[in-house]
Amino acid sequence: MTTVAREELRDAAIEELGSAAVVSELEQLRTYDCDGLTGRRVVPALVVLASSAQDVQAAVRLCNRFDIPFVARGAGTGLSGGALPVEDGVVISLQRMNRILDVDLEGERVVVEPGVTNLAVTQAVAAEGYYYAPDPSSQQVCTIGGNVAENSGGAHCLKYGFTVNHVTGLDVVLPSGELVQLGGASVHTDGPDLLGAFIGSEGTMGIATRITLRILRRPESVRTLLAGFESVDGAGLAVSEVIAAGVLASAMEIMDRLTLEAAEAAVSAGYPLVEGLLLIELDGTREQVEEDTDRVIAIFEQVGATEVRVAESDAERSLFWRGRKAAFAAVGRVSPDYYVQDGVVPRGELTAVLRRIGQLAEEHGLRVGNVFHAGDGNLHPLVLYDASVPGELEKAGRLAEEILVACVDAGGSLTGEHGIGTDKACSMPLMFSEDDLATMTRLRRAFDPAGRANPGKVFPTPRLCGEVPGPYRMHPLEKAGVAERL
Numbered sequence: 409m410t411t412v413a414r415e416e417l418r419d420a421a422i423e424e425l426g427s428a429a430v431v432s433e434l435e436q437l438r439t440y441d442c443d444g445l446t447g448r449r450v451v452p453a454l455v456v457l458a459s460s461a462q463d464v465q466a467a468v469r470l471c472n473r474f475d476i477p478f479v480a481r482g483a484g485t486g487l488s489g490g491a492l493p494v495e496d497g498v499v500i501s502l503q504r505m506n507r508i509l510d511v512d513l514e515g516e517r518v519v520v521e522p523g524v525t526n527l528a529v530t531q532a533v534a535a536e537g538y539y540y541a542p543d544p545s546s547q548q549v550c551t552i553g554g555n556v557a558e559n560s561g562g563a564h565c566l567k568y569g570f571t572v573n574h575v576t577g578l579d580v581v582l583p584s585g586e587l588v589q590l591g592g593a594s595v596h597t598d599g600p601d602l603l604g605a606f607i608g609s610e611g612t613m614g615i616a617t618r619i620t621l622r623i624l625r626r627p628e629s630v631r632t633l634l635a636g637f638e639s640v641d642g643a644g645l646a647v648s649e650v651i652a653a654g655v656l657a658s659a660m661e662i663m664d665r666l667t668l669e670a671a672e673a674a675v676s677a678g679y680p681l682v683e684g685l686l687l688i689e690l691d692g693t694r695e696q697v698e699e700d701t702d703r704v705i706a707i708f709e710q711v712g713a714t715e716v717r718v719a720e721s722d723a724e725r726s727l728f729w730r731g732r733k734a735a736f737a738a739v740g741r742v743s744p745d746y747y748v749q750d751g752v753v754p755r756g757e758l759t760a761v762l763r764r765i766g767q768l769a770e771e772h773g774l775r776v777g778n779v780f781h782a783g784d785g786n787l788h789p790l791v792l793y794d795a796s797v798p799g800e801l802e803k804a805g806r807l808a809e810e811i812l813v814a815c816v817d818a819g820g821s822l823t824g825e826h827g828i829g830t831d832k833a834c835s836m837p838l839m840f841s842e843d844d845l846a847t848m849t850r851l852r853r854a855f856d857p858a859g860r861a862n863p864g865k866v867f868p869t870p871r872l873c874g875e876v877p878g879p880y881r882m883h884p885l886e887k888a889g890v891a892e893r894l
């Protein structure tokens with residue numbers, strides 16, 4: 409975009425939205441140049457700070473007038489490059505739209521603007537004995553709009569389901585600028601499930617401006633346990649046995665020694681320093697939880713746990729969780745750089761795939777820490793590297809990609825909860841045929857015929873995936889070095 413065109417865009421935006429809603433200075437624009445996938449950066453032409461659905465409509469219409477793309481942005485914690493700006497495009501930030509609009513305890517619904525944080529929903533209803541179930545580890549910061557776009561998960565999604573199971577209605581600004589409603593307060597809608605299609609579409613079908621959420625009553629009783637094992641395999645076996653025994657835990661998380669040590673150093677959770685740690689939570693009626701606790705402890709003993717601890721208070725329970733929730737960031741203590749992979753495997757393949765990850769790490773000469781939602785088979789291998797060592801960034805990129813191939817080969821999938829974004833768009837053909845991708849693209853085009861909403865994300869495009877020679881062939885991590893040119 410020429411400087412003149414950029415100035416015209418800025419002036420038009422100020423006229424439509426007012427100067428307080430428009431960011432156009434380069435230094436300020438740079439703060440929006442990436443999300444949690446920090447290896448890729450693009451400075452947008454303009455950022456609009458929307459305060460209402462009408463602002464979002466005005467910003468989208470402006471993009472149509474100037475024939476440029478737009479990217480919705482919540483808190484920018486996404487790990488797959490979903491909120492990465494598109495060159496010469498507009499970022500529409502939803503963070504100012506952070507009001508809780510309605511709380512209906514009787515109907516068990518909360519209506520929010522998209523910039524409300526995940527945790528704020530629970531905080532708004534906690535005193536009345538309710539909570540919002542999906543709990544990404546980033547919940548203090550990430551927004552409900554981002555959660556909807558990514559169909560985010562969390563430790564307790566094992567029992568309660570993902571974001572898609574907790575959203576009943578959306579107001580959406582379509583890429584045409586029109587404001588539409590999908591679903592409502594009821595869980596049932598007639599006709600095709602457009603709400604379901606939108607959730608998880610990563611900003612490629614429009615922008616959610618009002619979101620109706622289901623809230624749940626807090627269970628009567630909750631019990632959190634830690635069990636240490638001599639290997640990650642041992643912890644994995646315990647998970648299989650608990651499930652086989654018919655115990656429906658609300659969460660089952662495993663950490664290996666590397667992530668455990670990092671988490672312990674970060675938050676002093678008092679974890680035993682073992683090779684495989686299983687964190688398990690049981691909830692329900694008091695009697696059910698008592699019974700399940702006894703069964704689970706017996707299983708842990710049978711499969712050779714070296715140590716079992718039961719949280720004795722809410723404070724201890726929170727401490728157990730604090731270490732797990734801090735695990736990604738804590739790894740920064742043991743490595744200058746790291747990349748969070750996100751893949752899914754059938755539960756029965758967990759052990760085999762973890763072994764394969766160990767082999768791949770050895771072959772590439774890099775360390776990989778494992779922390780994962782074991783009950784869902786959702787792995788989060790943390791590939792540790794040092795970007796200042798020549799070639800290590802590229803090595804980390806290749807290793808991360810080979811881990812993904814191992815997941816898909818085992819019958820799993822490309823992402824459990826972090827989304828495809830820019831990071832994995834080029835990996836989509838690992839799972840989907842050309843026909844599959846063409847069908848998905850047709851659905852997306854029904855919402856966005858001109859392709860202005862978050863282009864280049866989710867769907868592989870020739871420009872991004874190397875049908876043309878050049879730096880586009882590289883993995884996003886490798887591309888980091890040439891990000892300025894892209």
Ligand SMILES: Cc1cc2nc3c(=O)[nH]c(=O)nc-3n(C[C@H](O)[C@H](O)[C@H](O)COP(=O)(O)OP(=O)(O)OC[C@H]3O[C@@H](n4cnc5c(N)ncnc54)[C@H](O)[C@@H]3O)c2cc1C
Nearest residue numbers: 482483484485486490544545551553554557561611616825
């Ligand atoms: C330390 C850490 C831990 C994490 N743990 C988890 C976890 O346990 N589970 C999990 O699922 N994720 C996790 N994440 C990833 C991330 O927090 C989630 O994907 C989250 O939902 C992103 O929310 P956000 O507000 O930051 O969205 P952003 O990163 O700003 O955007 C994410 C995507 O949503 C789109 N988008 C944002 N708002 C809207 C809107 N209103 N309408 C339409 N599209 C929109 C963007 O265009 C982009 O494609 C973690 C991230 C970090 C850094």
